[in-house]
Amino acid sequence: MADSTDVRKLIYYPVGEYLMDHGEGIHLYDAEGGEYIDCASGTFNLSLGYGHPEIVKAMQEQAERLIHATSAFQTAPVNELVRRLVEVSPENLARVHLKVSGGSTANEGAVKMAQVSTGRSGVITLFRSHHGQTMLTTTMSGESFRKAPFPHLMPGVLHVPDPYCLRCFYKQRPDTCGLLCVERVNDFIDYGSNGDVACIVVEPVSGSGGNIVPPDGYLQALRTLCDERGIALVFDEIQTGIGRVGRMFAAEHFGVAPDILTTGKGLGGSGAQVAAVLADERMTGLGADHHSFTYGGNILAAAAAARTLDVIARPGFLENVRSVGAHVMERLRELARRHACVVDVRGLGLMIGIELGDEDGAPSTALAQLLAERGMDHGLILRTSRYGRGNVVKIRPPLIMTHTEADLMCDRLDALFAAEIR
C-alpha cells in the first residue's frame, strides 16, 4: 500500500488506504493478497459480481467491433438492450431513453419528461431519499448535509416524510395508521408545494436512506393519489432494479406500475456505465435536444447491459436471489437476538439493512461506523446508510451469491459482532 500514499495526495477526494487489485465473483482482493466479501457490490452496482465471465466476454467482443458511434445511428447492442428492457419492465413502460450518463442524469431526465408531459413544474420526494448528485438531484435528495455548501439549489422541490414505520414521523403504528404518510401528502401539495406538482419521485425501497421497506399498500396508495391529482409517479429503481429485491424491478414486487422508472447501477452487471429511463407512452414529448449526454447509450455498456438482463432473466436466477436473501435475513435476525444493539433487520431479496441502536434504542451511527471500519479486518466490505451519517449497515452483496457464500458472509458478520460489541 506504500506506493499509493503519494498519489492519494493528488486525488481531489479522500481515498482509503487499501490498494485493490482484482475481483472475482463476490470477492475483492487487495494488492497484498487480502480477500474481502463485498457486501456492498461495489457501489451497489455489481449485480453479477466482479468480472462475470459472460459480461467480460460480451465487452471484449464488442470492444473489438465498435466502442462508440453517435446515438443518431442504430447499433445492434443498443437495439438489443432497448428490446430487452421493454420485455422485462412493467407493461406500460414501452419507451426507453438511454442517452443518460448514469443514475443522476436518468432521474433528471425523468423529471423533465414529467414536466413536459404534465405541463407542470413541481417535484415531490421523500425525506431520506437519494436521487443523485447533479444540482437538481442534489436538491431532490432528502439529505440536507449534502446541500449545505451550495447556494443555487432548484426551486419547486418539496420533501415529505417517508414510510419509516420504525421511527414514524407521525408517531403512528403501521397496523392502525391508515397510511397517514400518504394521506398527508395531500396537505403538503395543497399548502406546502409550488401549487403545480408534475411528479412524485420515490425509491420503492430507500437505498442510501436506510433500507426502508414501505408498509403494505403504501405505493398503491401513492399511485392512487397521483392518479387523482394528475401527477406522474416516478420510481427511482437505480438501486432496487435489476433483480436486487428478488424481482427484475421492485415495481413488480409491489404490483404498482409507475409512469416513469429509472434504472442504472446493476444494469451494468460487472460495472459497465449504463442507465436508462423507461416511460409510459403518455410521458413522451421530451425533445431530443433536451436531455442527451455523450456517453449515453454507449455501445460497449449496452452490450454488457443486454447480457446482464439475459443472465438475470434466466430461469432460477431470481429464485436464487429470493432464497439466498431469505436465508441471510433469517441468519441476521438470529444475530439480532444475540445483540440488543440490532434494533431491526429488514429488507427484500438481497437488499437488506441492519439497523443499530444504543441501549435506549436511539439510532447509533457510531456503532454502524465502527462495524463498517472493523469489517475489513474480518474480510467484509460494509457500507452504512446516509453516507456514513446513518445507523444502518447495508447488506447488498452481488446477486450471484450462493447459499454457501451467504453462510460465509454471515459467519464473518457473527465474528465481527462478537469481537466489537460488548
Ligand SMILES: Cc1ncc(COP(=O)(O)O)c(C=O)c1O
Ligand atoms: C437511488 C439512487 N438514485 C440515483 C443515484 C445516482 O446514480 P449515479 O451515481 O449513477 O448518478 C443513486 C446513487 O447512489 C441512487 O442510489
